[in-house]
Amino acid sequence: MLWLGAHMSISGGVDKAIDHAVSVESDAVQVFTKNQRQWNAKPLSDEDAERFRTRYAEAGLKGVVAHDSYLINLASPKDDLWDKSIAAFKDELERCERLGIPFLVTHPGSHTGSGREAGLDRIVTALEQVHSDLPGYTVRTLLETTAGQGTNLGSTFEDLAYLLENTAASERLGVCFDTCHVFVAGYDIRTPETYESTMSEFDRIVGLTQIEALHFNDAKEELGSKKDRHHLIGQGCIGSEGFRNFMNDSRFDGKPALLETDKGDDLAEDRAALALLRSLVS
Template sequence: MTPRFGAHVSTAGGVSTAFERGDSIGCETMQIFTRNNNRWDSKPLADDEIAKWQDLAAQTGIRPVLSHASYLINLGSPDPDLWQKSIDTFVDELQRAEALGLLGVVIHPGSHMGEGEDFGVERIAAALDQCHERTDGFATLTLLETTAGAGNHLGYRFEHLAGIRAACQHPQRVAVCFDTCHVLAAGYDFRTESGYDEVMTHFDQTVGLDLIRCFHFNDSKFDLDSRKDRHTHIGDGFVGLDGFRHIINDPRFLHTPMILETPKGDDMHEDVENLAKLRALIDSAS
């Protein structure tokens, strides 16, 4: 048995079109946007689109599928209007994800906009409480993503993720997405064997490794501790092949989806190449 690999796939023409694209490049898992990621308003998913989605999910066997939340959402915003708009939009994200049977919605925790990290942690947890109360009983998860630490964005310390989850009224709804580019840019060096062990032990002691429910596999254009979020192709950046090899061959992550968010053109040949590079890292002895 080997881990499931996939990519972030376009939904141009309707959410269900992602399956054909994903299938054509050999995705075993994938991530999508379920709404326009740069707009506040979005049309609801039509019932026939949801039915088509379910058919194709069964036919292709691509699973799990995750969504990535809109970049406009800031659950840490000190501005009451933006905060409420963010909550309303994230509720919509969760509703779409639940309707499509997604594993979860990946979201960047949020920015405190200069109000301080303690403020941000509490503000984000309070926003999540509202979201989870309005989607009571949902199976789809909220996956807080590790971030690179640009500006006032939280999530570049594992402690932020642990703190937000601990402050939530419904922590069972909250898990984590580990983005390799972001974690390296945030200053965690997991590229050597000993570094990998140290970073994962630290993650386990703060958040808990069982809460990593998804990996974003991106190489990084900028080096360790750059605090810059710029993805590049597998093996072409500062993460390097070894950085991925440790995760791929770690039996603790055998069931955790590993998803590319690397640059690509319309024919997606870059994804095909990156997926091949990842699969080649599987240690045949394991």
């Protein structure tokens, strides 16, 4: 079975996300390792890293994933932003390595007008530089499927395949499959038939074994709309039956599937969504 969880706040310390995850009976958790709205971050202390590792081990969670800052754009044609993005991305990987987080999810980037091929090649170069600068790291970068808004890359399976096939040390890469993004990018997952068609296409082009984590988000917008607006599970255009397909797909057993949907301070929405998802298992 999938390891279910949600993205949790690190307010008060990155270890606090573990407490939140436990409170909603999660199997897994996703975190930012720093304030994702700022380029510069307070250094991660040895004490904070050890506290997180200890709390994670005590909690008995099965999976943990980090998400990098949305400011990072490894596809940027502007050298200053590209260099800044590489430096920030290296810092994110270093934090994950110290925290013992095995996966770092990133949006591939936006070419902002330089074109798809140029943007993809820019990402390849950036990733190879990072791999060269950080040898021996165990944390893997997961390229997230995107919605296809504007000049964003990663909304087609072909984009992901290009990055995986052309980046040296590609064993340090994988994929995070976002249900909302894939759906609004034009891949139907609502019925058993369309789900299997989409998964077969992904397997042929990318390979299902590349998927190391999933984002479970329903969609406020229609199939192929290319509009990235998450909705609560079962209340959007994908619907509960779409998620039933994932929950009963043994190919994803032991993979973290994480909510990124709106919630209040009491996390009631997460509790309800996790309960709904578990009820879909046949």
